[in-house]
Amino acid sequence: MLENNRYHRQELFQPIGKEGQQKLRNCHVLIVGAGALGSSSAEQLVRAGVGTVSLVDRDYVELTNLQRQQLYTEEDVSEQMPKAVAAEQRLQKINQDVTVHAHVIDAGPEELSSFAQYVDLMIDATDNFDTRFVMNDVSQKYEIPWIYGACVSSYGVTFTVLPGETPCLQCLIDYIPKDGATCDTVGIINPAVQMVVSYQVTEALKYLVGDTGAMMGQLIGFDLWKNERMELSVASLKKDDCPSCSAQRTLPYLAYQNQLKTAVLCGRDTVQIRPPREERVNISDLAQSLKRNEQVKLFENPYLLSMEIDDVRLVLFQDGRTLIHGTKDITEAKKIYYQYVG
Amino acid sequence: MKLHINGDVIELEQQMSTVEELLTHLGLQEKPLIIEHNQSILKKEDHSSREIQDGDQFEIVHFVGGG
Incomplete structure (x- = not known):
């Protein structure tokens, strides 16, 4: 009974429909990170009926997480539950109709490569660029899109990397901050998290149901407190000699002697x-x-x-x-x- | 001069002639930013040569790492 009308409202939404819903059921999405962005993405994808959701996270739940990391409870804090484990338990309570795989691991090149052959799409919910560059190379190697998302204070940015089409993160490296100035030392409000996730999950749904023409194709930035929204067409920043996405690529972040210990x-x-x-x-x-x-x-x-x-x-x-x-x-x-x- | 930056109208007392001058004025010259000027994306090396005029539109985004 639950099964029959669980997705009714989503199927009524014309760009998805019953056909799109069936496609979602057959898809596998990897979410890298189960903090604020990851909890929210995972909950939305699981509720939406994406057939398999894999989550990786290296951390455990702390009290300061509860303000925005929506899958976790005070009990998880007192038991110091790994986020991936707590997330999996909560997600399966929300929807036992889908499969959730959670892994308490550090998302390095080997780990992400081992997932790559099984997944249709990766969602970025990490808190650092080291992991994002690894995701970016895995994405190019296995031709799987990934959706960058990040936020601090009331500000957020998102961009979908489609291998063979858009610039990749490596093409944009001149614009990536190299110091730790982006850490959450300036705080974060939950609406900024939810806004980034709204873009990421909507992009994911479009891609998974095959409505790629509706995808944003732009770098989106916003500041909710300042009432700003920016859209930048960054296609011209794709580099012909990019070490990650050009014909002569070397995928430097997978070749890891560089690997972070x-x-x-x-x-x-x-x-x-x-x-x-x-x-x-x-x-x-x-x-x-x-x-x-x-x-x-x-x-x-x-x-x-x-x-x-x-x-x-x-x-x-x-x-x-x-x-x-x-x-x-x-x-x-x-x-x-x-x-x-x- | 009047500029549109991220959808807001910004009034500047001084006249700016290049993107680089504008960034210096805003205290953003050292930051890694992606800048769109009148719908065209600028490369960093263009900042000093790209001229700006009253009423120009800018979209400025910086990458962050948090999540």
């Missing part, structure tokens, strides 16, 4: 450390050995181990990553890491 998390006073595979630690063994140290406050759930020592907090995930809270200094973070994790 440490990353400072945007506005969080946190450094992530990601050891090579062979160096991974077993978190329950580590918990056992640390129990003897009375100065270390431990918290453990099936997904992560958290330890607090003075002003510093370390959180270890099963996939081997560690978040070090209380510092932005990579060298200091590494020192703490070697001290407690080894």
